[in-house]
Amino acid sequence: MTKCPYCGTQNRPGALFCDDCGQPLLEDPNSLTLPTKQIELVTSEINTKATWGTARFAEDAIILVHIRDATEPVQIVPRARVVIGRADASTPNKPDLDLTSYGAMEKGVSRNHAAIYRSEDTLTLVDLGSANGTHLNGQRLIPEQPRVLRDGDEIRFGKLVVHIYFKTSVSI
Amino acid sequence: MSTVTFEGVDAYSMLGIAPSSTFDDVKAAYRRAARRLHPDVNRNNPGAAAQFQQITGAYEILADPAQRTKHDEYVQKIPRDQLHFSLRVMPSKRRITTLTEPQVIYMLAEVFPDPRATHESHKRESRLNLCLVLDRSNSMNGPRLNQLKVAAHQIIDQMNETDILSLVAFNDRAEVIIPATAVTDRAALKARVSLMSASGGTELLHGLQSGIGEVRKFLAPRLVNHILLLTDGNTFGDNATALQASRDAAKEGIAISAMGLGQEWNDDFLDELVSASGGSSSYINSAGAVVRFLNNHVRNLSKVFSDRMFLSIAPDPDVKLESAFRLAPSPQPLSVEHGFIPLGTLQRGRNISVLMQFEMPANMPLGFRSAARIVAVGDVFGETIHRFQTISDLSLEVTNTTAQDKPPTAILEALGKLTLYRMQERAQQALDAGDVRQATRSLENLANRLQALGESDLAQQARAEAQQVAHTANLTERGRKSLKFHTRSLMSGENSDSSTSSNSNGDL
Numbered sequence: 294m295t296k297c298p299y300c301g302t303q304n305r306p307g308a309l310f311c312d313d314c315g316q317p318l319l320e321d322p323n324s325l326t327l328p329t330k331q332i333e334l335v336t337s338e339i340n341t342k343a344t345w346g347t348a349r350f351a352e353d354a355i356i357l358v359h360i361r362d363a364t365e366p367v368q369i370v371p372r373a374r375v376v377i378g379r380a381d382a383s384t385p386n387k388p389d390l391d392l393t394s395y396g397a398m399e400k401g402v403s404r405n406h407a408a409i410y411r412s413e414d415t416l417t418l419v420d421l422g423s424a425n426g427t428h429l430n431g432q433r434l435i436p437e438q439p440r441v442l443r444d445g446d447e448i449r450f451g452k453l454v455v456h457i458y459f460k461t462s463v464s465i
Numbered sequence: 466m467s468t469v470t471f472e473g474v475d476a477y478s479m480l481g482i483a484p485s486s487t488f489d490d491v492k493a494a495y496r497r498a499a500r501r502l503h504p505d506v507n508r509n510n511p512g513a514a515a516q517f518q519q520i521t522g523a524y525e526i527l528a529d530p531a532q533r534t535k536h537d538e539y540v541q542k543i544p545r546d547q548l549h550f551s552l553r554v555m556p557s558k559r560r561i562t563t564l565t566e567p568q569v570i571y572m573l574a575e576v577f578p579d580p581r582a583t584h585e586s587h588k589r590e591s592r593l594n595l596c597l598v599l600d601r602s603n604s605m606n607g608p609r610l611n612q613l614k615v616a617a618h619q620i621i622d623q624m625n626e627t628d629i630l631s632l633v634a635f636n637d638r639a640e641v642i643i644p645a646t647a648v649t650d651r652a653a654l655k656a657r658v659s660l661m662s663a664s665g666g667t668e669l670l671h672g673l674q675s676g677i678g679e680v681r682k683f684l685a686p687r688l689v690n691h692i693l694l695l696t697d698g699n700t701f702g703d704n705a706t707a708l709q710a711s712r713d714a715a716k717e718g719i720a721i722s723a724m725g726l727g728q729e730w731n732d733d734f735l736d737e738l739v740s741a742s743g744g745s746s747s748y749i750n751s752a753g754a755v756v757r758f759l760n761n762h763v764r765n766l767s768k769v770f771s772d773r774m775f776l777s778i779a780p781d782p783d784v785k786l787e788s789a790f791r792l793a794p795s796p797q798p799l800s801v802e803h804g805f806i807p808l809g810t811l812q813r814g815r816n817i818s819v820l821m822q823f824e825m826p827a828n829m830p831l832g833f834r835s836a837a838r839i840v841a842v843g844d845v846f847g848e849t850i851h852r853f854q855t856i857s858d859l860s861l862e863v864t865n866t867t868a869q870d871k872p873p874t875a876i877l878e879a880l881g882k883l884t885l886y887r888m889q890e891r892a893q894q895a896l897d898a899g900d901v902r903q904a905t906r907s908l909e910n911l912a913n914r915l916q917a918l919g920e921s922d923l924a925q926q927a928r929a930e931a932q933q934v935a936h937t938a939n940l941t942e943r944g945r946k947s948l949k950f951h952t953r954s955l956m957s958g959e960n961s962d963s964s965t966s967s968n969s970n971g972d973l
Binding site: 294300305306307308309310312313314315316317357359361362364365366444445456458460 | 557558561564566567568569570571824825872876877880881884885887888891907910911913914916921922925928929932933936941
């Protein structure tokens with residue numbers, strides 16, 4: 294049996310991809326360290342289209358926000374500043390992305406929780422001094438300190454988890 | 466399935482010997498082949514059984530001097546410059562290490578049309594005998610039926626006057642809108658299409674039967690006899706009869722391809738329906754894509770080099786054929802139950818490739834050995850039509866060193882993508898077995914792999930479905946079909962025909 298180096302599943306010898314997790318099972322241990330190949334792939338594709346892991350945000354791209362437990366993603370056409378939070382009857386100003394309908398109240402999302410800023414060709418995420426904090430890929434943000442967003446990043450507003458994807462509109 | 470005959474075949478090539486061979490050579494070659502293919506050592510191996518009949522037939526001809534002389538005359542009459550196709554089989558490794566446990570080996574079989582066929586002198590449009598069987602149940606009302614009419618009009622325009630067209634519309638009953646006829650009076654045919662209206666339920670069987678009836682009127686080996694079925698609904702109760710009808714039609718040389726529109730149709734059923742004749746099944750997720758889809762399909766049919774292609778696979782007695790998948794054209798899972806794998810049509814300038822998975826036994830003796838005998842058969846269109854077949858009998862070296870060859874890139878690439886398709890299949894199987902945790906895990910793994918391969922749209926869908934499954938223990942019908950057919954279409958290397966963006970143009 295060949296043990297999958299990624300998930301530990303036992304595969305029959307001769308199998309080239311793990312039955313369970315689909316990762317390649319390369320018999321040559323030298324080729325197991327894939328990074329060189331992957332980095333090449335990423336850098337070459339950055340120039341052609343936005344891909345996973347890239348920080349470059351193309352001019353005509355939009356943001357897709359996948360909110361956990363919601364089936365349909367939310368699309369945002371980013372302006373200079375997009376405020377994320379929850380609408381509240383007691384204050385007149387509404388956030389640009391209102392998370393109320395996704396259980397923002399119970400999950401501890403603040404009214405003005407965080408904002409996404411758009412600069413030249415990157416996006417940055419800033420916590421606006423929220424009560425329960427903003428986490429980017431598991432790391433808590435220091436309020437008012439911008440961090441660069443990448444395609445595929447996970448953001449947690451309080452307890453509400455979303456995934457961010459960049460999407461160039463040409464693919465339609 | 467043993468009804469398939471091998472007329473017009475060179476008995477010498479069957480046994481792998483030269484026409485100048487002596488009787489002793491013939492006998493030795495036959496003994497060698499029979500040891501591998503004899504039914505006594507090949508229980509439950511229909512591929513081997515059929516090939517055994519073939520080599521026995523070839524031996525009987527060559528063993529009898531009178532028959533052999535006649536056969537020699539026949540072989541000489543085959544023109545040397547006749548067009549043919551070739552078969553190449555590539556294993557994932559040529560040297561395998563003997564192990565105390567069974568191991569997996571992959572083989573990529575590719576059938577190439579004659580390169581001369583793309584030259585002007587040989588270029589000819591294959592003649593079609595096409596029947597469109599279209600769903601016009603109530604749910605087709607509106608943009609779907611309108612798009613379908615546009616598509617039918619364009620098909621009428623692109624067909625030649627020598628082609629035969631028929632059109633059957635079905636709901637609870639079937640109605641022959643255009644009886645099988647040459648495409649001469651295009652305006653009249655189009656007018657009939659325009660009058661179609663939607664009503665009633667979906668009962669596929671009647672439509673299919675009428676369609677087969679129309680194709681049968683002009684059924685001929687020199688035509689591409691094809692039924693193109695389009696439905697948007699699930700049919701109840703008549704599935705078994707419809708499958709039988711498609712198998713019978715396949716034996717007569719009628720191929721069926723199917724297209725499902727929207728979410729409601731039964732994809733497993735359509736897959737099985739087309740598999741008997743090697744047709745393809747596709748998923749169209751928006752009415753807007755119907756026209757392009759149908760037109761492309763018909764255009765490809767007019768570029769046929771050879772038709773009624775199939776592979777016959779006879780694994781050695783100790784080897785097991787586990788699965789086969791057609792990668793190109795139109796990726797499709799294939800049934801290996803019968804040892805015969807129908808592949809449909811071979812187009813000029815495009816090859817058919819099939820990826821097969823075999824299990825090799827434990828404790829193999831060292832040295833060279835064979836694994837499987839693979840035969841590709843089909844009717845080649847030319848001045849006349851002729852049946853052609855070609856054999857591949859690959860040998861592998863069994864060693865006791867652990868040094869490994871790197872698998873060919875073509876196999877790695879194809880298998881990497883096929884693995885994605887298998888993962889969504891696993892998720893579905895886990896769900897059917899009630900294992901929500903495993904299903905969620907499979908979908909998450911699938912999302913990760915898709916993401917790593919740069920398919921971020923599809924990765925998002927897989928992730929959304931994983932969450933859906935975790936909460937409701939069910940996939941959405943749209944997500945399920947989309948993952949199944951889009952992971953499938955990754956293999957053809959072409960960008961999936963229908964739009965992969967699930968959220969931007971939800972026009973259904």
